[in-house]
Amino acid sequence: MKILEAKHVSKLFGGLVAINNVSLQVGKGEILGLIGPNGAGKTTLLNAMAGLNPPSTGSVFFNEKDVTGLTPEKMCHLGLARTFQIPRPFPKMTVLENVMVSTVFGKKIHRKTDAVRHCRRMLEYVEFPATEDTVSETLNAVQLKRLDLARALASEPNLLFLDELASGLTEGELKEMIAIISKIRDKGVTIVMVEHIMQVIMNLCDRLVVLQFGNKIADGLTNDVAQDPAVMEAYFGAEE
Template sequence: MDILLAVEGVWKTFGGVVALSDVSFTVNKGEIVGLIGPNGAGKTTLFNVIVGFYTPERGKILFKGKNITGTKPHAICKKGIARTFQVPKPFGGLTVFENMMVGASFGTGKQITTELADRVKEILSWAGLDSKAAMPANTLNLVERKKLEVARALATCPEVILLDETICGLNPAEASEMVTFIERLRSSGITIIIIEHVMRVIMDLSDRIVVLHYGKKISEGTPLEVANDPQVIDAYLGV
């Protein structure tokens, strides 16, 4: 398999509290890798290390075989790694289109041009948000804001997108809609790492799953392998 991203022996502490303890795993090109664990397990901290918000005390992050550990977030974005956040926070005073243009210009380092605007329009159409393009972003409902969050990440021309609880807070119909949205994202050639607490969703979407517990990786494998792992059942699923 073509390894696109590798996490190797990553440690991260905060004031003596260990948030990540010797975490290692790889992500192959075209995969959806699920990242699960209880609240406080270190999932979002790991995302923050991958995208350069935090620098680990030990270990490294490799992207396409090159060490990007400690690289600034804007530079990592330009290399091809984008992320979303648990709570979408678009620029409320800007339109949906303007929010997208900010993401596209920042992520690619390109000046705002007709070509860039055309790409943004294509992504908005792909995301089903083209009819909302001229509306202020703060008028969108939750599922639309979550789609905009992913679309803004996509506008940066990533090879990998880290999705942080994209399904959280959605009703069953909206969750199903977002699952289809994520599957379409993968079909477009994007590699995905997804944090999610909705177990049915993460099991259905993921090719492989990595389980964190108190900052340590306790399991990794296919959804079926992870679901049947006694450590996961004991530490996370609780059944």
């Protein structure tokens, strides 16, 4: 059963073709890795599917429903949440308040005590490494990533997009992040993750889609794609 499908999606920025006629499917419950060199169009494709920057042409289906061009708010209410390559919480708000924004918006929990309890559960779930009343502008990179994840989970998505959630983490922090993402998958949440770190990709992804210069150059099981010569060449250049 597929939960998400992109059909012939292209995205142009002026004369630049950032995504060129890409189609892909995401099965319910799987972790799909969206990989490719810098500037390949990974974030642009996530945005196009999440409603942040709609496709120039092509369509997106979520649970078989055509959602092309819907706003991110609509997509959130349909069950899609995402983290950002550069997390930007409301800087003057505390950690708890930032998760509250998402909780109240996404879940329509109206009683404040219920909402606070829900936020605390989310922070616990991502093993947030500071107190909930820390002002967000003082957070370090790891804390920002965890907050962004807690915020995304607070709307109780069934489809989650992660954009380089593991970048900039130390070896130990990477292992923790892999465990947290596995836990989210085990809960039944489908995940599309943009990632560069091989350890994360090989540990978590069931399938990979590879982009290069906006084109899809590979799509298949992780082990097969990782050994595909065209993929090697995209990353490391042609062999002499």
